[in-house]
Amino acid sequence: MRVTAETKTATRQRILEVAQERFAAQGFEATTTRDIAGAARIAVGTLFNYFPTKEAIVESLVGEAYAAAAAKFAKAMDHPVHAAPRSLEEELFAHVAAILRKVNPYRKYLPAVLETALSPLATVADGDAAALRAAHLETVGSIVTRHGRQEALSTVALQMYWTLFTGVLAFWAKDASPRQEDTLALLDQSLAMFVGWLTGQGDTSQGDTSTNPSSGG
Amino acid sequence: MASVTELMRALPEPAEDQAGEVVAPHGVPAAGFPATWSLRPVAVGWFRRLRVLGTLQAKIGAAYLFHWLRGWFKDADENKRLLAETHWRTAVRVLDSMTYLRGAVMKAGQMLAAFPDIAPRQFVETLEQLYFRAPPMHWSLIEELVFRELGDDPDNLFAAFDKKAFAAASLGQVHRARLKSGQEVAVKIQYPGIARTIRADIRNLLLFLTPARLSRDWDNTKDQLDDLRMRLERETDYEQEAAMITRMRALFGEDDGIIIPRVIPELSTSRVLTMERAPGVHLQQFLAGNPSQEVRDAFACKIVVAWYRMMYAGRVIYGDMHPGNFLFMDDGRLGVIDFGFMIELDDTLWSLMEGVDRAITTGSYDERIACLKAWNWIGDDPAEQDRLRLAERFVDWQWRSRSDARAFDFGDEADFRRGVDLFVEMVRKRYSRSRPCAPAITRQFFGLRSLLYQLRAKLDMARIAEKEVRAAGWDRSDFARRAEGEA
Numbered sequence: 093m094r095v096t097a098e099t100k101t102a103t104r105q106r107i108l109e110v111a112q113e114r115f116a117a118q119g120f121e122a123t124t125t126r127d128i129a130g131a132a133r134i135a136v137g138t139l140f141n142y143f144p145t146k147e148a149i150v151e152s153l154v155g156e157a158y159a160a161a162a163a164k165f166a167k168a169m170d171h172p173v174h175a176a177p178r179s180l181e182e183e184l185f186a187h188v189a190a191i192l193r194k195v196n197p198y199r200k201y202l203p204a205v206l207e208t209a210l211s212p213l214a215t216v217a218d219g220d221a222a223a224l225r226a227a228h229l230e231t232v233g234s235i236v237t238r239h240g241r242q243e244a245l246s247t248v249a250l251q252m253y254w255t256l257f258t259g260v261l262a263f264w265a266k267d268a269s270p271r272q273e274d275t276l277a278l279l280d281q282s283l284a285m286f287v288g289w290l291t292g293q294g295d296t297s298q299g300d301t302s303t304n305p306s307s308g309g
Numbered sequence: 310m311a312s313v314t315e316l317m318r319a320l321p322e323p324a325e326d327q328a329g330e331v332v333a334p335h336g337v338p339a340a341g342f343p344a345t346w347s348l349r350p351v352a353v354g355w356f357r358r359l360r361v362l363g364t365l366q367a368k369i370g371a372a373y374l375f376h377w378l379r380g381w382f383k384d385a386d387e388n389k390r391l392l393a394e395t396h397w398r399t400a401v402r403v404l405d406s407m408t409y410l411r412g413a414v415m416k417a418g419q420m421l422a423a424f425p426d427i428a429p430r431q432f433v434e435t436l437e438q439l440y441f442r443a444p445p446m447h448w449s450l451i452e453e454l455v456f457r458e459l460g461d462d463p464d465n466l467f468a469a470f471d472k473k474a475f476a477a478a479s480l481g482q483v484h485r486a487r488l489k490s491g492q493e494v495a496v497k498i499q500y501p502g503i504a505r506t507i508r509a510d511i512r513n514l515l516l517f518l519t520p521a522r523l524s525r526d527w528d529n530t531k532d533q534l535d536d537l538r539m540r541l542e543r544e545t546d547y548e549q550e551a552a553m554i555t556r557m558r559a560l561f562g563e564d565d566g567i568i569i570p571r572v573i574p575e576l577s578t579s580r581v582l583t584m585e586r587a588p589g590v591h592l593q594q595f596l597a598g599n600p601s602q603e604v605r606d607a608f609a610c611k612i613v614v615a616w617y618r619m620m621y622a623g624r625v626i627y628g629d630m631h632p633g634n635f636l637f638m639d640d641g642r643l644g645v646i647d648f649g650f651m652i653e654l655d656d657t658l659w660s661l662m663e664g665v666d667r668a669i670t671t672g673s674y675d676e677r678i679a680c681l682k683a684w685n686w687i688g689d690d691p692a693e694q695d696r697l698r699l700a701e702r703f704v705d706w707q708w709r710s711r712s713d714a715r716a717f718d719f720g721d722e723a724d725f726r727r728g729v730d731l732f733v734e735m736v737r738k739r740y741s742r743s744r745p746c747a748p749a750i751t752r753q754f755f756g757l758r759s760l761l762y763q764l765r766a767k768l769d770m771a772r773i774a775e776k777e778v779r780a781a782g783w784d785r786s787d788f789a790r791r792a793e794g795e796a
């Protein structure tokens with residue numbers, strides 16, 4: 093029997109759905125690929141054709157939620173009501189907040205992906221995760237450019253951003269505070285730090301602002 | 310007057326090299342505590358400078374505190390003293406990490422620095438600034454907080470919502486908004502996690518400040534600090550504040566001209582408090598319009614009525630006598646907001662308050678002494694005579710405004726000065742032994758006096774009190790009988 097593209101997509105979707113159910117019911121660690129294959133009514137070998145590892149499944153789940161969030165965010169930002177009054181820091185914050193909202197159901201399985209695909213150490217230039225990272229940084233780039241700070245956007249700046257972002261994700265995955273409020277505080281402070289650094293370093297005309305008494309708030 | 314250098318010397322070694330790790334004494338787990346990041350670092354340039362400044366001032370404030378604390382230990386043996394100092398050094402580091410407290414610590418330090426020449430003005434200004442300061446929040450963060458707390462975006466929940474805050478609150482900020490019903494509201498929102506951070510920090514701070522059991526008075530000081538901790542913790546829970554607002558609102562009627570904004574429960578949680586928005590301006594702006602004596606007195610009278618009403622009819626003392634908590638409206642009505650810091654009068658406290666009332670209304674010296682002894686656990690020991698004498702002079706000042714038959718002039722600077730001097734003398738002599746809630750009551754009393762002082766009010770307090778007592782239905786006929794029996 094020929095496997096059509098449609099059946100393939102349907103099977104992939106089914107695997108993702110049952111995997112999500114299993115993870116939610118018994119946790120990521122306790123769920124085996126055998127459990128998932130069984131629940132999806134396919135052979136374990138077939139499952140491996142779609143996803144080589146359990147982590148790859150989470151990666152896809154996160155990736156999809158993530159892509160949905162990014163698309164929604166892009167649309168919202170085009171809306172004049174949302175776009176106009178936000179500062180650079182606010183826009184960066186809104187971007188991450190939109191992602192957190194969508195990825196929230198998979199929060200607890202994030203460490204699996206963070207150790208591999210999303211890690212600041214990850215160098216592999218292929219797969220969903222790499223695309224995800226590229227798309228994320230592209231959005232960050234366009235936000236920074238929109239606020240006239242493109243000259244500050246070096247490779248170092250982007251790496252710094254990514255390190256902070258994945259740090260927030262790692263913290264979030266384990267955040268036991270009510271409604272993960274500590275993650276919000278961490279995100280707020282991380283972005284304040286990043287934007288302070290970014291705008292401070294891009295601004296060479298004023299010299300060292302730390303010694304200029306009139307530059308304070 | 311002590312110089313800054315002297316103060317810095319009084320401070321136990323700040324131990325910069327050890328900063329970072331914090332030892333937990335008594336086997337108390339340090340988990341989750343040193344990890345509390347200082348709230349919201351500021352952008353790079355001024356970040357460094359601010360930090361240095363904040364630290365220096367916080368340390369001066371701390372130096373005074375330790376100076377005071379150290380006095381408690383002057384008769385202790387060397388070991389105990391060393392142990393205490395180790396704890397305080399740690400406490401300095403905890404304090405140093407509490408950025409939201411810096412303003413408060415700094416101000417307290419400045420006030421103490423002004424001893425003994427403190428003028429009522431300074432005293433008043435200091436009191437007004439002893440508050441937490443939360444970091445500011447931008448709209449993206451507010452949006453996210455509202456979503457998490459109330460389950461939907463502000464744009465969907467409200468007909469309109471201002472993106473910029475119109476007022477700062479101690480733990481967050483306040484935004485103007487409009488409900489779908491058209492009702493104008495104020496939405497008070499907490500900075501994420503600040504309530505838990507403050508709770509953890511204060512617990513730790515007190516843990517380090519109170520290491521030893523030395524004397525009866527020291528234990529009492531610990532009880533007072535503990536009471537303060539409990540009140541500060543309560544202040545971080547908007548649900549409790551909402552319940553208190555609802556309870557207090559019920560005590561006032563239309564003709565009182567006193568407005569307590571209604572809570573909108575469906576848009577409130579422990580971190581978000583939505584209430585009707587009261588019109589009106591703060592004290593400073595009101596005074597800037599040069600209101601007449603008559604107008605000032607009318608507002609002052611309402612403040613006092615609100616205070617007595619809550620005390621006699623509600624059996625609770627409004628603890629946060631602070632100009633930011635009163636709104637002066639064009640039509641003469643007074644808005645009272647902020648019910649986070651309230652002192653509940655349980656049976657014990659109520660009977661002590663009865664004693665105060667009895668002493669004031671009968672004017673009997675014996676009643677007064679009995680009342681002071683009961684409040685402050687002062688015995689007949691001759692060594693306690695100076696304590697009793699000073700306490701008596703202080704309440705003589707405190708109660709005069711009400712025992713004088715005619716209108717009392719609260720704007721009299723020399724009189725205010727006498728009260729402050731007496732208070733300072735008691736602090737210096739460490740005559741602090743009293744009920745656990747005494748510091749909270751003292752704070753609110755000075756807060757009230759400084760409001761009335763700024764209003765330069767002339768009020769007949771006894772008349773207002775009588776009216777409120779009668780309205781509360783409290784029967785004081787046995788007081789009168791006692792007074793007659795004495796005469």
Ligand SMILES: Nc1ncnc2c1ncn2[C@@H]1O[C@H](COP(=O)(O)OP(=O)(O)OP(=O)(O)O)[C@@H](O)[C@H]1O
Pocket residue numbers: 440476477478479480481483495497570584585586587588631633634646647648649
């Ligand atoms: N219902 C309201 N109507 C109008 N203004 C309000 C209302 N609630 C709060 N505000 C404004 O917000 C300010 C802070 O509110 P509130 O006093 O309740 O906060 P807080 O956290 O207790 O702060 P603080 O400890 O500094 O007093 C008030 O001084 C007032 O200007």
Ligand SMILES: [Mg+2]
Pocket residue numbers: 631633634646647
């Ligand atoms: Mg207030």
